[in-house]
Every structure is written in structure tokens, then in C-alpha cells.
Amino acid sequence: MSAPYDEHEARGLARALGWMSLGLGTAQLTAPRAVGRTAGVDDSPVIRALLPLVGLRELTHAAGLLRGHRPTRWAWTRVAGDAMDLAILGTALRDRRGPRRQRVAAATAAVAGITAIDLYTALRARAAAGGTGDLHLRASVTVNRPRAEAYRHWREFGNLPRFMTHLRSVDDIGEGRTRWTAEAPVKSTVSWEAELVEDLPDELIAWRSLRDTGQGPGVSSSGSVRFSDAPGGRGTEVRVEMTYAPPGGRVGAAFARLFGEHPEQQVRDDLRRFKQILETGEVARSDARPEGFRARGFARERPAQPVA
Template identity: 50%
Template sequence: MNRLVGAKDTPENRAVQRWLGGAREIAAGIGIETRRGTTGWLWARVAGDALDLTLLSLVLADPRRRPDERRRATAATAAVLGVTAADITAALRLSRGAVRETRGRGTGDMAEIEAKAMITVNRPIGEVFRFWHDLENLPQFMAHLQSVRSLGGGRSRWRAKAPVGMEIEWEAEITGEEIDEFIAWRSVPSATVQNSGEVRFRPAPGGRGTEIRVLLHYRPPAGKLGSAVAKLFGEEPGQQVRDDLRRFKQVMETGEVVRSEASPEGTRTRRLIAQRPAQPLPA
């Protein structure tokens, strides 16, 4: 490898390749594939890329390098720059919660927002699924919700308190579910707040409980109501989903969660929310 990148193949350089290069890449790969702290491992890769570029710059700056060694070092630098760009893009995407804005189709210029997040909860998958399946439990950990009321037939009414004294209500319906695997929902066509999402459950690696992945889409309406909805979901929806999942983890693992909420006047309050027992699924 040293010869491939134009460096001298000495015992010292071999040690650098093994420990600063090989061992680092193996650790980052394991961290990313186990999906625990993926964002941090991606940023660690970026830091490793910067280290590689620094070492390659030392090779290129060495006046003792032969022309063929300099060509190999230049090619290696170009390759690492490409990898660095890809790593930075992936790390930024995860750090921002994969939030994106796209042009609305058939509804003017309204933005569609996507947010996603994941977390591992140290509870059995059946227990986690049953708690989430009872939609009336959601306001216990979703900060923007006041209540969710089941209407029967897979439909429910959601109510949220928006900024400037506004309240928002909409109806949603379950569009698909598989016990202990996933729940998908969407707002009904006439709903004020058009949104959809899904939550997936799977056993966490190493018997550590349940891995939960949430994907949320919503399209704010136009006008003042749309502005209130945008503030309700926050400027960083991905971060809000991650915060909701963190509170969900606390509810499932400890039975309660302490959270801070912003009132319309901007003051901060703290509220303790007790866990409701998970209800069994209907037969």
C-alpha cells in the first residue's frame, strides 16, 4: 500500500498504514454497520480522510520522491478527495436529520418536508410495538401533540397546540401495519395538515431490545395557518423527531420522561409524564 501511494515502504510507514489507516477504517465500518451513533462514525471517517490527505501532502512535498512516486501520490490524493466529499455529504445529511424541501406538485410552491430518525429502546419488540400501536399514547412523548383520539376503523383525530394561540386538528388513517414490524399512516385528503409517515420495528443487534426507525412527511398549508404549522413542527423537523424518540425511549425504559416545552409566550416549563400501560392489540 505504501508503494501504491508513492511512499517509502519502511517499517515505520507500515505501522502507520496498519494503525492509522487499516484499524481506523475497520472500526468506522463496524460502527456504521451496527447503526449505533452512525452520524458520529461518519464524522470520524471525515476526520480520518483529513489525516490521510495530510499524510499524502507530506509525500507530495518530499523533494526526494521520484516522478513515478509523485504520480502515484497525486492519484491517491485525488481518490481520497473524492471519498472525503462523499463522507462529508453523508455526514451532513444525517446530521441535519435528512430534512429536505421539494417543490409541491399541483399545489403551488408549498414545501414538502421529510424527517427521519432512529433509536434503540431496551425493551422487547412486542411491548414497544403495542405501546406505539395505541395512538392515544403518542402525546406522552411527541412534544407537539395535545391529544390523539381513536375514531374506530383505523381512523383517529389528532390535535396540536400551535404558536400564537392557534389549535390545529386533523384526521388520519392507518394505511398499513404488520404486528411487531411496522405501522404506516397518513392524513385523510380533507385534513388541514397533510402528513404521512411510518415507524418500523426490528430486533436490535446483540439482543439490546428494539430498533425503531421513523419516517415523516408533511406539507404545511398556505397562509397564516401554514406559518403556524411550520413553527409547530420546528425549523429542524429531523431534530424534533429525534427528540421525540429520545422521550419515547425514556417512557419505555423508565416509565416517565421530563421534558421542556415552549409556551406561546416563550416561557419554558417542565412536565413529568407517566407511562400508560401498553394495551394489547385488538383481536
């Protein structure tokens, strides 16, 4: 199949999903009670209140997909929305009996089918665009410390879990190699090995992950940290660039965002904590310790206090 035909097919699928979103969103926004009764969740005031919000989400998807601008991104947002809907319906299915349970089961099956279509469309759109599923991240921070000190603290890889909250450990295994263990979505962990590819004292640290280490799939990643003098003698500018394939590809990344694990925000938060450690010797957090875009953390947020 030729590349132009692939792109035409992907855009056609995206437009079809756009019309589906338009229909679903209109129904959920204008007749939430009828939709709730059909789905068997009309006995839940919370879900009834959520249906118009879900309808607004569907109309947003429809606008993006029908406009034809970046269909890959909008298709993946539908996959993420489907995951949220399935989680809500799964909870409803456990709590219901009789005819209402049958209606919830039918609605769950229908959403599962739509999810499969959304996932297929997203994958086709990515293939047509020549995407690999890799994420490219960039972030920077200015630290009021000399370059040598900033470089030295980062180069001591055992320090990384102090400010990279998703890292469990980084162990030096010799010959320029390290073993990394990190938290993954849904309270799991992932491990991989990496090697230094460039190490210029006080200037640059570059690395890449190793494949076929016998330790499972791990994480495919590469990146660099550059240290340069900040303008006006304000210390050191630290720039991070990373490329990595998240476990599960774009699907894994989309699901991770649902639980507040936005990768680019993680890097920015890590750099902010790196700055705090070098400048004050400790990381200041709220009592709720919010990380990234975790709404449940912000809901419990309190004035920041130094970590004991």
C-alpha cells in the same frame, strides 16, 4: 414559460437579493448608528446593539445567495429574517411618537416591501426546482425493550400525546381511522383525520392523513414507524419516516423555526421521550421543559427531574 428559463430567472432574482443583502449587511455592520438614526430606532440601546448582528446575518445571506448554491434555501432564510425584523420594528412603532415614529413607519414599509420580494423569489426558486413544499423527516432511536412492547405502546394511539408534546389528543373514531389535534405555531391548534394503511404486528405501522373530512384544511401527511431488533440484543430500533405539508407551506415552516419549532428536531425529541417512557416509565425534563431549539427554555434550564 420553459423550465430552464424559470431556473435562470430564479437564480437571477436570488443573485439580486444577494447583492441587496451585501449592501444592507455592510451598512449595518460598519455604520449601525447611522442606520438606527435613519430607521428611527437610534434611541434604543438594545436595537443599536442588535444592528451589527443583523448585519452579520445579511452578509451570511449574501454569501449563500451570490454563491448560487441552493438558492431556494437561502431565499427562505431571508424571509425568516424579514419576519424577525418586522417584529422588532412593529414593537418600535408602538413605542414612538412624532418624527421618530414617522421614520420607523417608513422603515417598516421598506422592510415589508423587501419581504414581498424575498417571498416571491423564494416561491419562484422552489417552483424552478420542482419543489412541492413538503417536508421529509427521518429519525431513529434504540429502545432497550422487546419489539412487541415497543410496537404495542405506539399502536395504542392514545399514548402518543405522552411523548409527542405538540399533540393534544389522538382519538380512535373506528374503521381504522383516528382524529388528531395538535398545537400549531402562534398558540393555535390544527386537527385532521388519518387512516392506517399498513399494520404488521411488532414490525410496522404506516398511516396517511385523509382529505375532505369536513374539518378544515388540517395537515397533509403520511409516514411509517418500523420496529426491528437492535444489533447485539440491545432491544428495539425504532425508525420514523414522515412526509407532510406544514400549514402555510414553507412559509409556515420558516416562521415556525423562528419560534423554536424545528420539525426534524421535534421528531427526534419525541423519540427520545418515547425511549424514556418505555425504559423508565416517565419523561425526565428540566424545570424549564425545553423542547427543540427554544432558546428561552434553555436560558431557564435546571437539572432534570422526573415528572410527578
